[in-house]
Structures are given as C-alpha cells and as structure tokens.
Amino acid sequence: MTFKEKGLLIVLSGPSGVGKGTVCKALRQSGTNLQYSISVTTRAPREGEIDGIHYYFKSRDEFQHMIREKKLLEWAEYVGNYYGTPIDYVRQTLDEGKDVILEIEVQGFFQVKERFPEGIFIFLAPPSLQELKKRITGRGTETAELIQNRLTVAKSEIDLMKHYDYVVENDEVHAACERIESIVTAEHCKRERIIEKYKKLSEVDK
Numbered sequence: 001m002t003f004k005e006k007g008l009l010i011v012l013s014g015p016s017g018v019g020k021g022t023v024c025k026a027l028r029q030s031g032t033n034l035q036y037s038i039s040v041t042t043r044a045p046r047e048g049e050i051d052g053i054h055y056y057f058k059s060r061d062e063f064q065h066m067i068r069e070k071k072l073l074e075w076a077e078y079v080g081n082y083y084g085t086p087i088d089y090v091r092q093t094l095d096e097g098k099d100v101i102l103e104i105e106v107q108g109f110f111q112v113k114e115r116f117p118e119g120i121f122i123f124l125a126p127p128s129l130q131e132l133k134k135r136i137t138g139r140g141t142e143t144a145e146l147i148q149n150r151l152t153v154a155k156s157e158i159d160l161m162k163h164y165d166y167v168v169e170n171d172e173v174h175a176a177c178e179r180i181e182s183i184v185t186a187e188h189c190k191r192e193r194i195i196e197k198y199k200k201l202s203e204v205d206k
C-alpha cells in the first residue's frame with residue numbers, strides 16, 4: 001500500500017473537561033469523514049455510557065493482559081485508571097484509507113508521537129482555567145476530590161501544549177469544530193502536494 005492510500009491519524013488531546021468528547025460528537029454529527037477510535041479503560045462506566053460505544057470497559061487484569069499482548073498503540077494511567085487505544089482498529093482503518101481520530105490525554109499523545117510521527121497532533125485548549133473548572137464541575141460526573149485531581153493534572157497538561165502541531169481553543173463548540181476541519185483539510189492538501197512532487201521527480205528520473 002502506498003503512502004497516498006493511507007488515512008491520516010489525528011490525535012486530539014487536552015485537559016479533562018475542556019470539551020474533547022463534545023467536539024468529537026459535534027464533528028461526527030456534522031458528517032465529517034473521521035473514524036473514531038474507541039478506547040479501553042478500567043474506569044467504571046458513567047451513567048448512560050455503553051460498553052463498545054463510549055469505551056470498552058475492562059478489569060485491570062484484562063487491561064494489563066492487553067499491554068502484555070501489545071494490543072495497544074498507547075496507554076496511560078490517569079488519575080487512578082488505565083486508558084488505552086486498541087492498535088488493530090487504528091491500523092486497519094488507516095490501511096483502508098480512512099482518517100482516524102483519537103481522543104486521548106497527554107501521556108498517550110507523547111507515545112503516539114514517538115511511534116507515529118506523521119500523525120497530526122491537536123491540543124484542545126480551554127478559554128481559561130476558570131472556564132475549565134466550570135465545565136468539569138458542571139458536567140457533574142466526578143466527585144469534588146476527583147475534579148480537584150483532574151484539575152491538578154490539567155495544569156501540567158496545559159504546560160505541554162507547545163509539543164503539539166496545533167492548538168485549538170474550544171471557546172465555542174461549532175467554531176472549534178470548524179478549526180479542526182480546516183486543519184484536516186489543509187493536512188490532506190499538504191500530503192497531496194508532497195505526493196505530486198515525488199511523482200514528478202520520479203517521472204524526471206525515468
């Protein structure tokens with residue numbers, strides 16, 4: 001399979017509560033041609049979360065088995081639970097020429113960047129720390145203690161945004177989606193130009 005035929009791997013990360021899930025859902029509803037990787041986690045399902053749709057919910061033993069069997073593209077322990085990206089789905093979907101988006105935290109981003117440097121790395125940033133706190137608290141899915149833990153991690157994650165290719169502010173969901181769609185379109189154009197350039201060079205060589 002040639003470089004051209006593979007899909008793009010897009011990584012969307014950013015602090016808990018910034019709105020990654022909300023933005024991904026809106027991208028899906030807007031008919032964007034992105035395939036969503038479903039992560040594996042040892043965290044307990046929240047009300048309304050369904051196994052195989054929101055996450056694959058696993059025990060710690062099952063998760064550790066997946067690590068040993070090299071079934072994960074990346075994984076991280078985040079605020080007491082494991083999270084990881086099943087590698088087979090990502091490989092297969094990219095090989096089919098479809099773009100895949102991963103919604104992951106920052107430790108996972110560094111692993112994907114190392115293993116897959118041609119990926120496109122987008123950090124979703126909150127308008128402010130106060131707004132982040134308001135969003136994560138307003139979601140009402142974590143205890144006060146867990147919210148505090150997540151906010152502590154969020155501060156160090158925000159310090160790492162410089163390592164990403166793009167930073168998109170999630171001030172308003174629709175606007176954030178448009179920015180992400182523009183990035184993906186621009187990256188496709190960039191890739192096309194590179195492929196065209198090498199095609200021409202190989203014709204000169206003939």
Ligand SMILES: Nc1ncnc2c1ncn2[C@@H]1O[C@H](COP(=O)(O)OP(=O)(O)OP(=O)(O)O)[C@@H](O)[C@H]1O
Pocket residue numbers: 014015016017018019020021022023135136138139170171172173
């Ligand atoms: N642009 C926005 N303006 C206002 N509220 C928002 C915006 N984006 C998301 N929210 C709200 O913020 C809360 C957190 O959003 P969401 O669950 O999507 O965050 P997340 O980054 O996926 O969090 P986690 O990493 O913990 O899964 C939700 O209640 C959501 O409705």
Ligand SMILES: Nc1nc2c(ncn2[C@@H]2O[C@H](COP(=O)(O)O)[C@@H](O)[C@H]2O)c(=O)[nH]1
Pocket residue numbers: 014015016020039040043074075076078083084085103104105106107108109
């Ligand atoms: N490294 C990974 N991080 C992941 C993955 N799936 C989700 N996440 C991130 O974990 C935190 C917490 O998620 P929550 O659903 O408990 O709120 C959040 O930042 C997610 O983006 C993954 O596969 N790998």
